[in-house]
Amino acid sequence: MAYSKYTLLAAAIAAAASSAFAAAPDTDRHQPQVDKIVGEISAQRIESNIRKLVSFKTRHTMSETESDTVGIGAARRWIKSEMERCGAGRLQVAFDSHIAPVSARISRPTEVVNVVATLPGAQAESKDRVYVVSGHYDSRNSDIMDAKNDAPGANDDASGTAAVMEMACVMAKYKFDATLVFMAVAGEEQGLLGARHYAEQAKAKGVNIAGMFTNDIIGSSHDEHGNSNGKSVRLFAEGLPVEKETSETTRMLVSTGGENDSLSRQLARHVKEQGERYVPGFKVNVIQRRDRYLRGGDHMPFLEKGYAALRFTEPAEDFSHQHQNLRTENGKVYGDLPEFDDFNYIAQVARVNAAALATLANAPAAPAKVQVRTKELENDTAFVWQANKEPDIAGYRIVWRESGAADWQASLFVGNVTDAKISLSKDNFFFGIQAIDKDGNASPASYPTPLR
Structure with a gap:
């Protein structure tokens, strides 16, 4: 996924966290x-x-x-x-x-x-x-x-x-x-x-x-x-x-x-x-x-x-x-x-x-029942969502942007899981979860609702 800009913080978080997750399919290549x-x-x-x-x-x-x-x-x-x-x-x-x-x-x-x-x-x-x-x-x-x-x-x-x-x-x-x-x-x-x-x-x-x-x-x-x-x-x-x-x-x-x-x-x-x-x-x-x-x-x-x-x-x-x-x-x-x-x-x-x-x-359908865990007071943001039903799902990625930005600025592939945590505050960024298939097709993002 190509972006026009990155915040220094978001780029640093993505780089630091990427090693913890599986390699992402190539979503930038032309189909x-x-x-x-x-x-x-x-x-x-x-x-x-x-x-x-x-x-x-x-x-x-x-x-x-x-x-x-x-x-x-x-x-x-x-x-x-x-x-x-x-x-x-x-x-x-x-x-x-x-x-x-x-x-x-x-x-x-x-x-x-x-x-x-x-x-x-x-x-x-x-x-x-x-x-x-x-x-x-x-x-x-x-x-x-x-x-x-x-x-x-x-x-x-x-x-x-x-x-x-x-x-x-x-x-x-x-x-x-x-x-x-x-x-x-x-x-x-x-x-x-x-x-x-x-x-x-x-x-x-x-x-x-x-x-x-x-x-x-x-x-x-x-x-x-x-x-x-x-x-x-x-x-x-x-x-x-x-x-x-x-x-x-x-x-x-x-x-x-x-x-x-x-x-x-x-x-x-x-x-x-x-x-x-x-x-x-x-x-x-x-x-x-x-x-x-x-x-x-x-x-x-x-x-x-x-x-x-x-x-x-x-x-x-x-x-x-x-x-x-x-x-x-x-x-x-x-x-x-x-x-x-x-x-x-x-x-x-x-x-x-x-x-x-x-x-x-x-592309897969946009993920369903995407939520942010809010029970704990913390600066990290923890997500949970429902698994897609398509057989060719490769996994999911978190996308985010600063509060004043219109388009996604950065992303992090988290693998074929149904929950993940990122070291960015839900108070300061807007997030979405996308489903990615094995060919690199990405769904539109789903907005997370609060899970108390």
């Missing part, structure tokens, strides 16, 4: 399968899929469903057929449908249909652990209720949908321990309808969604002033959840200062580390908010159900090419057209997604 996946992501195919989605004129949730060339019905049937074609039987592709009732943004009962492509996990102990990645294929223009006029939605969100389709087609050729779900959702513009239905059903069925990404507005590397930033993406990650009544989990995070160690923040650390490792020169900027200021996306229904969920979005949105009727005013073109997309940039964001998903799906 060949991940390198292949990242290398196969194609900007040209992404562009082709975006242009095809735009060709349906409008993909408004209440638009035409019978035509084969216009409207959201044609779009979802095409997405499904493409996933089936490129999945070649390895992807299980299906429609996930429900009827949305009349509401503020739905004028009549409307069928909302997600396209869901599932790549089942290959390891018996991990296949029930699921990672979901989505983009929304519906579109809109200035009037949220206008289901007739053109709404090309090249960036919002054909960009995210095309990225998810490309990931599905590339990754379907490989095997992973855990299950991957590639999803094109509908109804986002009308109130996150498709994502909310899927998240509610998953929660009701007890589906173990260990992480969810949504890719929404990842199409442009240019802002409204013409400035270009093609080397970074924003990753929005919630800290404390928004709750009507504070849960025991949230109270524990607050009482121990763990506001920056929620499930989503731990997931974001993994995405940043692996994305930047496998896509060199590209930065994942973790934004410590659930979404843009007072705005939302399809990850939010998953957050509301207690799942770890993140949002990818371009560095700076150009609002003249988002939620706008097609027009030209004073020589300026408005509207969400393909010519304002940067297809190479979208491919880079897709590569970060794919690297994160592949490393998550081949």
